[in-house]
Amino acid sequence: MSNRFTPENIRKDFARNRVLYAMAIPIIAYFVLFHYMPMYGVIIAFKRFSPAKGFSGSEWVGLTHFVSFFKSYYFWRLLRNTLLISLYSILWGFPAPVILALLINELRRAPFKRTVQSLTYIPHFVSQVVVAGMLIEFCQKTGLFNDLRAFLGLERISMLQRPGLFRTIYVGSEIWQEVGWGTIIYLAALAAIDPQLYEAATIDGAGRWKSMLSVTLPSIMPTVVILLIMRIGKIMTIGHETIILLYNPLTYETADVISTFVYRKGLLEFNWSYATAVGLFNSVLNFGFLLSANAISRKVNQTSLW
Amino acid sequence: MKRNLGFLLVAAVLASVLCLPVWAGGKGESKAAAREVSLWRRMPSDLTTLYTNMAETPYAKEIEKRTGVKVTYIHPTEAQRLEQFNLMVAAGDLPDMIQYSWFENYPGGPARAIEDKVIRPINDLIEKNSPNLKAYLAKNPGTDKLLKTDESKYIGYPDVRLTFTGGYGNIIRKDWIEKLGMELPQTVDEWYAVLKAFQAKFTKHPLTGTALSGSRSPVKNHFLFGAYGIWWGWYVDGGKVRYGQSEQAFRNVMSIYRKWYVDGLIDPEIVTNDKKAWEAKMLNGQAGVTVGWEGSSVGQWLEAMKGDPSFNVEGLANPVSKRGEKSFAESVDGGIGWPTAVTTKARNPEACATFADYGYGEKGHMLQNFGVEGETYTLENGVPKFTDLVYKNPKGLNSKQVMELYLRAADEGMIINDRRFQDLEYFRPQQQAAMKRRTFSTAGDHNFPSVSLTTKEGEELAVIMTEVQTFVEEAFVKFLTGITPLEDFDGYFKKLDDLGIKRAIQIQQAAYDRFVAR
Numbered sequence: 001m002s003n004r005f006t007p008e009n010i011r012k013d014f015a016r017n018r019v020l021y022a023m024a025i026p027i028i029a030y031f032v033l034f035h036y037m038p039m040y041g042v043i044i045a046f047k048r049f050s051p052a053k054g055f056s057g058s059e060w061v062g063l064t065h066f067v068s069f070f071k072s073y074y075f076w077r078l079l080r081n082t083l084l085i086s087l088y089s090i091l092w093g094f095p096a097p098v099i100l101a102l103l104i105n106e107l108r109r110a111p112f113k114r115t116v117q118s119l120t121y122i123p124h125f126v127s128q129v130v131v132a133g134m135l136i137e138f139c140q141k142t143g144l145f146n147d148l149r150a151f152l153g154l155e156r157i158s159m160l161q162r163p164g165l166f167r168t169i170y171v172g173s174e175i176w177q178e179v180g181w182g183t184i185i186y187l188a189a190l191a192a193i194d195p196q197l198y199e200a201a202t203i204d205g206a207g208r209w210k211s212m213l214s215v216t217l218p219s220i221m222p223t224v225v226i227l228l229i230m231r232i233g234k235i236m237t238i239g240h241e242t243i244i245l246l247y248n249p250l251t252y253e254t255a256d257v258i259s260t261f262v263y264r265k266g267l268l269e270f271n272w273s274y275a276t277a278v279g280l281f282n283s284v285l286n287f288g289f290l291l292s293a294n295a296i297s298r299k300v301n302q303t304s305l306w
Numbered sequence: 307m308k309r310n311l312g313f314l315l316v317a318a319v320l321a322s323v324l325c326l327p328v329w330a331g332g333k334g335e336s337k338a339a340a341r342e343v344s345l346w347r348r349m350p351s352d353l354t355t356l357y358t359n360m361a362e363t364p365y366a367k368e369i370e371k372r373t374g375v376k377v378t379y380i381h382p383t384e385a386q387r388l389e390q391f392n393l394m395v396a397a398g399d400l401p402d403m404i405q406y407s408w409f410e411n412y413p414g415g416p417a418r419a420i421e422d423k424v425i426r427p428i429n430d431l432i433e434k435n436s437p438n439l440k441a442y443l444a445k446n447p448g449t450d451k452l453l454k455t456d457e458s459k460y461i462g463y464p465d466v467r468l469t470f471t472g473g474y475g476n477i478i479r480k481d482w483i484e485k486l487g488m489e490l491p492q493t494v495d496e497w498y499a500v501l502k503a504f505q506a507k508f509t510k511h512p513l514t515g516t517a518l519s520g521s522r523s524p525v526k527n528h529f530l531f532g533a534y535g536i537w538w539g540w541y542v543d544g545g546k547v548r549y550g551q552s553e554q555a556f557r558n559v560m561s562i563y564r565k566w567y568v569d570g571l572i573d574p575e576i577v578t579n580d581k582k583a584w585e586a587k588m589l590n591g592q593a594g595v596t597v598g599w600e601g602s603s604v605g606q607w608l609e610a611m612k613g614d615p616s617f618n619v620e621g622l623a624n625p626v627s628k629r630g631e632k633s634f635a636e637s638v639d640g641g642i643g644w645p646t647a648v649t650t651k652a653r654n655p656e657a658c659a660t661f662a663d664y665g666y667g668e669k670g671h672m673l674q675n676f677g678v679e680g681e682t683y684t685l686e687n688g689v690p691k692f693t694d695l696v697y698k699n700p701k702g703l704n705s706k707q708v709m710e711l712y713l714r715a716a717d718e719g720m721i722i723n724d725r726r727f728q729d730l731e732y733f734r735p736q737q738q739a740a741m742k743r744r745t746f747s748t749a750g751d752h753n754f755p756s757v758s759l760t761t762k763e764g765e766e767l768a769v770i771m772t773e774v775q776t777f778v779e780e781a782f783v784k785f786l787t788g789i790t791p792l793e794d795f796d797g798y799f800k801k802l803d804d805l806g807i808k809r810a811i812q813i814q815q816a817a818y819d820r821f822v823a824r
Contacts (some may be wrong), residue, residue, distance in 0.1 A: 051397075052650075073773050073805060074776065158574060161575075248577050249780045250780075250789075252779075266392075267388070269772060270413045
């Protein structure tokens with residue numbers, strides 16, 4: 001084990017696993033092409049980028065763009081909104097697929113199980129634009145959600161004009177869309193649990209609830225933790241598409257996040273350098289969160305990404 | 307052996323995948339023939355359901371036949387026009403010509419685009435290859451001035467608009483007014499009385515629109531601002547550049563809007579209505595007042611409601627402070643529209659010029675404005691009249707669609723718009739009356755022209771205005787809906803100062819002074 005990486009061993013390994021390596025090439029190529037090479041472009045965060053002069057020709061401006069972002073009137077609001085939406089979506093959205101996977105796992109009839117599974121992950125394939133369109137329709141005074149409110153004896157309100165409701169609507173729709181898709185990986189983990197464990201538990205007198213708690217949950221815990229760490233690494237990343245389709249000046253207060261700001265700056269106002277600087281700031285924060293989550297998890301429950 | 311086969315298979319698949327983009331890239335590189343030009347422009351909005359590319363339209367075929375220049379049209383998706391333009395520029399992947407909202411949507415305007423080496427000045431092309439445009443500019447110094455940067459560089463081929471025609475503004479249910487036996491409102495108080503009466507008799511929330519910006523937004527520009535002597539956004543007052551939302555009178559405007567809102571006169575869903583909801587509200591009587599265009603709103607609504615003789619809408623001028631006063635109106639027209647620029651990557655600038663210049667000549671002028679003689683129009687005593695192909699299309703197309711198929715006056719192009727076209731397009735008595743009413747205005751006196759900014763000015767202004775615009779839009783709806791009480795207006799003006807509005811006005815004033823001095 002000590003001389004694992006000798007040239008001899010590496011050569012042997014390649015010879016033995018060449019098909020696996022060949023299969024990995026497209027993935028590696030994808031990451032190199034679309035994730036590593038574009039990193040070079042990050043330098044424009046420190047430049048005044050002009051397409052005519054190109055990446056290398058544009059003049060250096062140091063941290064100007066970062067400073068003007070930090071000094072921006074909306075900086076704290078953007079940061080707060082981004083973190084809060086993300087936090088809520090982890091708080092409510094992360095456990096949802098775990099719970100659903102456990103529930104599906106308890107289902108005994110295969111056809112029913114498969115139907116539930118398909119139905120819950122179909123929304124994943126619906127375009128954001130369509131989802132936003134549906135939400136706008138449902139949130140109108142005459143829409144579905146207001147019909148429900150009226151049925152419960154509540155007043156009809158224009159839901160998309162209420163800053164206080166925006167996070168709920170956004171996070172709710174996200175859960176609806178992704179919950180089924182998210183269960184797939186847990187169901188795979190559940191399938192890998194040794195049936196003998198359940199037999200042993202049954203012999204020891206555990207019911208379904210008890211075996212779920214003492215067998216199922218601990219068995220998928222490492223998967224849950226890894227996914228949670230990875231989710232925390234994306235805490236600053238909120239897709240701008242849905243938000244842009246849903247927000248309006250009345251809800252900017254809770255809905256305007258860093259990614260929508262970058263979109264407006266970069267894609268609508270041509271301020272590529274500024275947008276890149278903000279994006280870079282975002283990634284650095286994400287990276288920081290990922291590292292801390294990983295470190296904490298390694299200490300607390302010995303499960304970590306590395 | 308089996309393992310080797312697997313390896314080969316994977317390698318083969320991989321190789322083919324990696325090669326694909328190479329082949330695709332190779333195709334586009336073929337050198338264009340001397341008379342080929344590519345033009346990036348939006349698809350005329352009423353044609354999107356009929357055609358996918360303008361090259362298929364009779365117009366494109368006709369102009370190709372006449373100029374001998376083969377044009378490849380490239381259209382962005384309408385909803386993503388700005389993003390797609392931006393990506394195209396950032397990637398440096400430019401067509402020969404681009405028709406774009408350079409002044410509104412290229413930060414720093416076309417002068418900056420020239421500096422960024424996205425487009426080239428066309429002084430040489432006008433001088434040598436565009437005799438028609440050259441002659442027109444010599445005779446029309448006003449257009450000439452608009453088409454140049456401060457350094458006298460021509461930015462592109464203009465879409466010369468008519469001076470203020472009044473084709474856009476307030477629209478009201480005239481039949482409701484008649485049923486109530488009221489007069490068409492002029493002053494702010496009369497508007498209030500009419501809205502109140504509409505509310506009592508016809509609908510809960512008579513005034514509607516969509517969102518707060520854009521041409522279907524009544525609470526933005528086309529209602530009350532003018533009555534208080536200001537305007538939404540940039541305007542000019544006796545040589546001084548002003549920003550309407552930073553003027554004290556904005557407070558008065560908002561207090562009226564607030565009163566209307568509290569009384570329920572304004573549709574509470576105005577912030578979230580989309581085009582569909584807005585149109586439905588106007589057509590099924592849930593609302594009776596809004597803003598819009600004479601062609602795409604009034605014309606189409608009257609067309610759609612032909613079966614209901616009681617439905618009648620008509621355009622009105624903006625409210626004034628005293629009866630008989632000239633109204634304050636935005637001269638949305640009168641400029642050079644969306645000029646078509648020649649890019650720095652143009653393969654055959656001369657061919658671009660030949661194609662572009664055609665529309666400014668005598669024959670080209672008729673094609674751009676009226677189409678093909680004998681097909682879309684006939685001349686009666688020298689006056690063009692559209693044929694039944696346009697008005698009663700055998701294929702059931704509406705007149706706007708036919709116009710967009712055969713000529714360019716109905717959307718945008720490299721054209722000098724002809725007033726006679728306007729008369730043909732807005733032929734209904736309601737539309738004629740509206741235009742007459744609205745042109746009794748000070749439009750033109752307050753117009754902030756398309757100025758050029760230096761790179762530094764452009765950047766500074768962009769930084770300030772991004773925040774100002776977000777802030778102002780938010781403040782507007784908050785005052786309107788009462789989230790922020792009107793008493794907080796002092797704080798509002800203070801904040802606007804902190805955001806640097808004074809500096810922004812200074813920049814615009816300097817640019818405006820340079821423009822005047824051109």
